Amino acid sequence: MQLKTQVGIIGAGPAGLTLSLLLAKFGIESIIIENRSRAYVEARVRAGLLEQNTVDLFKDMGVGERMECEGAEHHGVYLNFDGVRHRVPFKELTGGRCITIYGQQEVVKDLIEARLAQGGEFFFEASAKSIEGIEGNSPEIHFEQNGEKHNILCDFVAGCDGYHGISRQTLPKDSYNEFHIEYPFSWLGILAHAAPSSDELIYSYHQRGFALSSLRSETVSRLYIQVPNDDKIENWTDEQIWDELEIRLSNGSDFKVNRGEIFEKSITPMRSFMIDNMQHGRLFLAGDAAHIVPPTGGKGLNLAVADIRFMAAAFKEFYTNGQEHLLESYSQDCLRRIWRAQDFSNFMTTLFHKQSEHGSFEYQLQKAKFDYIGISEAYKTTIAENYVGLKEI
Template sequence: MRTSVGIIGAGPAGLLLSHLLHTQGVDTVVLELRDRGYVERRQRAGILEQATVDVLRASGAGERMDRQGLPHHGVELRFDRRSHRIDFPSLTDGRSVTVYAQTEVVKDLIALREAAGGTVLFEAEALSVDGVDTAAPSIRYRHDGAEHTLDCDLVVACDGFHGIGRRAVPEGVLTVSERTYPFSWLGVLADVPPSCEELIYAHHERGFALHSMRSPQVSRLYLQVDPDDTVENWPDERIWDELDTRFAVDADWRLARGPITEKSITPMRSFVAEPMRHGRLFLAGDAAHIVPPTGAKGLNLAVADVTLLARAIGRWAADRDESLLDAYSETALRRVWRAEHFSYTMTTLLHPAPGEGEFDRRLRLSHLRYLASSPAGSATLAENYVGLPVV
């Protein structure tokens, strides 16, 4: 089989890139290791920046998002048993975010590719990427029990942190920068209406907590836990009790409880591999960078990457102008490093580190009070959270 652009990974990055290229008349084939049901069920991010919302709408992928997504015009910081709201529109020239689960974005994009007759091969295991230093790269993959070769003009790896795409870059080419944090998140889905209208980021001496939501009927909540902790240590009642403690405020507010339907523990890491291009191979999304989820940047960075790539590939396909392809890595990395810094700041600001002393605790509280009370501090948080239009 042959195509213009071979894409590894049918997450939001790979699917959106395929869709955006289709609208420009560029042929693609998407290879996905997992089956369609798994891809459409896996729980990931749920906060869409203004720019992500705009891209989905402009591409024709936003109809269901506009019906079911939950626009949010701020977030709430909780510390010292008090609440402090950060208002986004007044601080960012009217920009906001939308709560719409990544699973739903993926469903929408799969439906669009299916309706357009696009080729998305599920349960297709990419085995190797060959010839990336030539004008004729290829992807060797296994599908329906047999090995095949997909010949391409370009290859884009949207196959996540553990995928084969990044490993196809020759040794010594990539520079890797990373940090592992000394805590993890216990995340739960609960069949109970959210106890808040906007996300709550809570700092507590026992650890961080986050109240988010997936819909008006489903809550998404997180607790800071030790990196070696297990979900077996967290029966439902203990989870609700700990959330109650960390969200507590000196006001009339109550955390609603309900059946917990899913539990998982997510490690916290920062990771950047650069450059994001080698020869005819391009890296996008988690294949090139990971952020801790505190800043809600992972999905949005992936969308920003493939939006850049779609524009660059479209120009190359139309008139063989490679200037945007040549600039892709440098352009994308400017936003990546801005998001890495914001995510690092939010993470270290809100999470007590194991064994830290009183000095560190007081510094953190001082920073939180500044963000909550200073218009300049609030604006910095707000504009990074909703997404900077230009970096």
């Protein structure tokens, strides 16, 4: 079967879905193909922290009703280091901006429902096999669904298919440079039926390793501990995980972790990755297809949505005015924010993870940075501005 549209979108994650909704608002047609089932993408647990820019965009798009009802607005964050705690107050330092905790799977549910209500065209469990003709005016996406081969003839291809998708692989290898860091540690993360232990997120350096207390709702907690890259889930009982969280998050205080049934456990390596060109011809990349940040700064989903704002604006200008300057500047426009987010994510990662022996030179540098947070309003403001997301960059 041959299909035709203006923008062919590969990937039904937050990036692809947001793009399709924005294009519809501008009167631009699109088709989304997604390798996984609808049930899978709507249940896939990923990010849960939404920057102010992302929240504002979803509200403007008319998809923020459930987010406003069920999401948890946070006005600060706690930072622990060897038993000392500082709070970074977002609203006071950023002119009223803050973050909202709302799971990525809930975002995806909202976006799919809204796009289907508009009559949007989806192909789930559809595997993209190749992208051809990106240097011409009519690229094609070839995909398979239920053993049948199909292709989409379009004006542009939006590659929102993640790190392992075919979109980045389709870019000419000499059209970009890669940058990456493989951190020498991973996160063991859990989801538990337990009320959050704190009214705000807690980042904690401990001589046994990093820990993070987060949440997904008033009854579900999301928590992490630093582990070696070669560690296995099988090495940790539920009780051991809770005990370790208690030690690292209390950090010498009388803080207690609310315990409950753990219903998901996973180990995720920490890494940074990006390319310095996100487009070639009529193919444009967004989100994890072009960049990955460690989750310490909560930037992954938000960067993907920020990419899409530029992409949607570029397509709108092309179809409305026949102009291509926003298409041509797409990569450069996105990269300013991506590099800023990479730096902030690296800063948070290196500040709170144990990387050398307790008391070593590297440790003293980490402690000096943390101590400066306690005495400098400017330093706190820098952290707050980056955490809630810079309005313009």
